[in-house]
Amino acid sequence: MKGVARPSTLGASTGDHAVLLLLSAIWGGSFPLIRIAVHGLPPLWVAAGRIALGAAALLVLVATTGGRLPRGKRVWARLSFIGISGNLAPFALISWGEQTVPSGEAAILMAMVPLMVVLVAHMRVPDEPLTAGKLAGVALGILGTLVLIGPATLSGLGGHLAGEVAILAATVCYAAATVAARGLPPLPSASISAGVLLTAAPIGLAIAAIVAPPETLAPTLPALGAVAILGLLCTGCCYILYFRLIARAGAGFASMNNYLVPPFGVLYGWIGLGERLQLPAFLAMLLILAGVLVQSWRRKPA
Numbered sequence: 001m002k003g004v005a006r007p008s009t010l011g012a013s014t015g016d017h018a019v020l021l022l023l024s025a026i027w028g029g030s031f032p033l034i035r036i037a038v039h040g041l042p043p044l045w046v047a048a049g050r051i052a053l054g055a056a057a058l059l060v061l062v063a064t065t066g067g068r069l070p071r072g073k074r075v076w077a078r079l080s081f082i083g084i085s086g087n088l089a090p091f092a093l094i095s096w097g098e099q100t101v102p103s104g105e106a107a108i109l110m111a112m113v114p115l116m117v118v119l120v121a122h123m124r125v126p127d128e129p130l131t132a133g134k135l136a137g138v139a140l141g142i143l144g145t146l147v148l149i150g151p152a153t154l155s156g157l158g159g160h161l162a163g164e165v166a167i168l169a170a171t172v173c174y175a176a177a178t179v180a181a182r183g184l185p186p187l188p189s190a191s192i193s194a195g196v197l198l199t200a201a202p203i204g205l206a207i208a209a210i211v212a213p214p215e216t217l218a219p220t221l222p223a224l225g226a227v228a229i230l231g232l233l234c235t236g237c238c239y240i241l242y243f244r245l246i247a248r249a250g251a252g253f254a255s256m257n258n259y260l261v262p263p264f265g266v267l268y269g270w271i272g273l274g275e276r277l278q279l280p281a282f283l284a285m286l287l288i289l290a291g292v293l294v295q296s297w298r299r300k301p302a
Helices: 014-028 030-037 043-064 073-097 103-110 113-124 132-149 161-181 189-211 221-249 257-273 279-296
Strands: none
Touching: 014 030, 014 221, 014 257, 030 073, 030 103, 030 221, 030 257, 043 073, 043 189, 043 221, 073 103, 073 161, 073 189, 103 132, 103 161, 103 257, 103 279, 113 132, 113 161, 132 279, 189 221, 257 279
16 A cells, blocks of 8 residues: 655655665566566456465564554454555556556556545545645646557557556555545554455455466466565565654655656566567656656745
8 A cells, every 4th residue: 555645754864765765666566576477377366465475474573573453343444445445456456457558657657646645635535625736736647647548549549548547546546545544543554554454365365266266277487476576575575664664754755655666667667578668658757757746745834
């Protein structure tokens, strides 16, 4: 679950910047890994396997640090919503989309998450109005998305519109989960993350088993390896890094990964998968990131 967090007054050290760069580099690698995984496993199994492994890693963290899982039916109800909307649904949508969409394009589209948070928060949170700056940011993001998808795809003459729409739908899911997370009571970050993944894992595994029974699977070794890295590193370990970074440097600083993940995703797709994105893709990335910058800019008080 990623999104734009509220600013914080905590300071960031050189080490914090290094952790932010590392976190963004790992998360950027999730897109080519998904692309590899879906060529050997159904998308739902990629998503469910990733979540289950991430949950296992976080459970180990909670147990070894003396923590405990959240308590209360209302808390677990909200955690369940966040687990489904912020993990299971977007992971499945991205995995399905990347069957046809290059990983670099998927990474660029995911840069829309902060802008989707603005729209969802405007509809659901009374103190999050849609200001002129936010509206301008969303407009730039939409323009960038249209540039990336291209007129040929929009007119039905080619491309992979369905996959791109699925990935855009995933950004809305992330935004809904981010807004819902604001209603959680103050709890240890590792416990929240473990709870979120624990609620999503059994549901994801059950749905995956129904849609594609295990006996029908013929997973390749690269696909299994990609899912293992996605679960243990890109989900479990990255959640640990992310929340520790929030504790040390503040939520606003940690949310800067939204600017860094797309370039890493494009770079990995180029180096690892031989993807060659055209000029419109890079223009789209600049427009979307400019939109994120515009919507997050705040005028300093006189």
